[in-house]
Amino acid sequence: MxxxxxxxxxxxxxxxxxxxxxxxxxxxxxxxxxxxxxxxxxxxxxxxxxxxxxxxxxxxxxxxxxxxxxxxxxxxAEQPAASDPQHECQWYEGAEQGWGSFTDNPLGELTLGCGWLPDTWRESDDISYAIREVTRTNTAGLFSYSTPLGLPALREQLLKRLTHIHIGTSADRILTTQGASHAQDLLIRTLLKAGDRVVVESPGYGNLYRLLAFHGVTLLEVPRTRGGPDIPALEMLLRVHRPKCLFINSLYHNPTGTSLSLAVAERLLQLAQAQDFFIIEEDVYGDLQHATCTRLSALPHKDRVIYVSSFSKTLSSALRVGYLTASTAIIEQLVKVKTLTGIGTSRFAEAVVATLLANGTYRKWVQRLRKRLSTEMAMTLQVLEDEEWEVFAVPAGGMFLWVRPGVGNCLQWQDKARKLGVLLSPGSLFSPTGEHNDWLRINVAYACDQRALALFKAMGPARSTSTVLKATGM
The missing domain is CATH 1.10.10.10 (Winged helix-like DNA-binding domain superfamily/Winged helix DNA-binding domain)
Structure with missing residues (x-):
């Protein structure tokens, strides 16, 4: 063989x-x-x-x-009977709009714009080893709720990580959560009430938009530029609406892949202080950084910035381990809400992540992941250039590209993609209003699949779907 x-x-x-x-x-x-x-x-x-x-x-x-x-x-081995797909639904971005239709991939299409790594990329042996190590050495209370702030051993490791990226904090100002979405939900419940106004980037993370709307919060959208939020547009929103918070991705923004420039970051902090609002900085893709990048939390901010991150995108979404760091006063409020709404996080999951951090496994894995994503990013950019697609910006790292084909419209693209076995993530998913636009999010970890390459060619200038289908033997 x-x-x-x-x-x-x-x-x-x-x-x-x-x-x-x-x-x-x-x-x-x-x-x-x-x-x-x-x-x-x-x-x-x-x-x-x-x-x-x-x-x-x-x-x-x-x-x-x-x-x-x-x-x-x-x-x-004997394979188990296939499960009913109606009961084996997988979450994907945009599914919440249908509330219950959590699977739209019955034919196994390539999810070219999804927000996570392919299963084949994950190194499950490292997690398995950490699980065995945790169950062997930490049986006392392992399957109980974690402490209100989170497992001390994990918060100790998180403090080391935050110090390494120049974010000044302390262990008693770190709160663990069930992923970044849980952290965002706790912050919304704690800092905001129905009718409050917040600023969100557009394009941005669709699930955040829907979470804010669910809590009755009014969204004010500011355009995302290649260097961060559009400052003149933001200043106008601040003068007119006096929002309570700004939600932002500083590094490898979802979906554009762009990162915050130092000049924009410094101006944001000046505005937050002058206009009295909080900045909630989500950094779930920050571990993928190659070059020197600017985080708001790493600059002097007088407790105006709340930092949110998780291990779902880089390590495992199944573990559901995230965290945030904020002022002591806000942490005290968040602990009460966390305990009231969920009692506590998983001590077991937190112990597994703490082990992976402490023994250096996670650091080595992320180094390999950065290298692999960098290779895929370069290859994808070259293919898109050859096929004359427009790229919003060339990212310094991460996994996303914000692109649009040279010809056609959104409905035509969706039709071509499905015929080639590809599911797209259209720009409407990343708009606060759900408005259609010509942009698509591409995850470079999937972009060198033959189905994706056929799609890039099909949606290049002066090419028809039938021509590409014939060329690929479909």
Whole structure:
């Protein structure tokens, strides 16, 4: 069996073995009970160590792809009956608009504009190891609620991380949450009431818009430029409306991929002090940074900035671990709301993340992730340039591009994409009013898939869908 191992790839060898065997089972229609070649043979034929092959096979046993029989090797496992898709719904951005229609991908289309990493990129072994380590050494109270502020061991690690990126705080000013969305919800409940006005960036994160609207908060939109919020437009909004808060992405903005310039950051802090409003800075993609970047929280701000982040985008959305840091007075209020609305966060999940931070695993993983995303970003930008797509800005890092094709309109693009097996994230999802526009969010981690490449070509100038379908054999 030729596993096609690429030793120059950024994907670990063990993960490549898993993917190759899974593809062999899936695409070859291999029957349950079929015996795999021996560990020795697989290792010899593919110039691999037997330990790597054994580790990959054991991982596939855990995943239910293979079964192990003592003294007989590994066999293709019986696959469970397919679940009813109506009961296996996956969240995606924009699903909230339908309230209940949380799956719109029955044919397995490529989610080119989604906000997370592909499952094949994740290194589940590191998380599995951390889980085993936590359950082995920290059994006392492990499955109870965490402390009101969050697990002390995790907050200690978070303090080190925040210090490393020049955000001055202390452990008693750090609050853990169930992801960044939970942090935002706590802040909205604590700082705002129905009828209050806030400023949001446009384009921006659609789920935040809907969360604010759910709480009866009025949204004032300020255009996002390549260097941050449009300052003249913001100054006009401040003079007329006196908003309570500004919600902002400083680094690798969702969806444009842009980062805050120092000049804009300094002016924002001046305005926050003069006009008496808080800035809520979400930084869930900040760990992906390559170059020196500007965070509002890292500048002198006299407690005007509240910093929010999480590990959902870079590590695992399933763990649901996020955090924020704010003034002591605000933290005291947030603890009360957190306890009232959810009692507490998961001690177990927080212990797993604390372990990954403490043993250096997370740092090494993020370094590999940055390198891989940088490669995918460069390749995607080159393809888009070749096909004459417009790019809003060339990001310094992260995973998003804000782009639009050279021809056609939004409805035509959606139709072409579905015919090519691709789901798009149109600009309307990132507008506070849901207004249609010509822009699309692209996640570069998915952009080198053959379906995406066919789409980029199809939506280039002077090309028809039929031409591209014929060229790709579809």
């Amino acid at each position: 030729d596993l096609g191992i690429d030793r120059q790839a950024l994907v670990p060898v063990v993960q490549q073995i898993v993917s190759a065997v899974a593809a062999w089972i899936r695409e070859g229609g291999v029957s349950p009970g079929t015996r795999l070649p021996s560990i020795r043979q697989l290792a010899r034929d593919n110039l691999l160590s037997q330990s790597n092959v054994i580790e990959a096979c054991e991982r596939m046993v855990a995943q239910g792809l293979l079964a192990s029989r003592q003294g007989s090797g590994f066999f293709v």
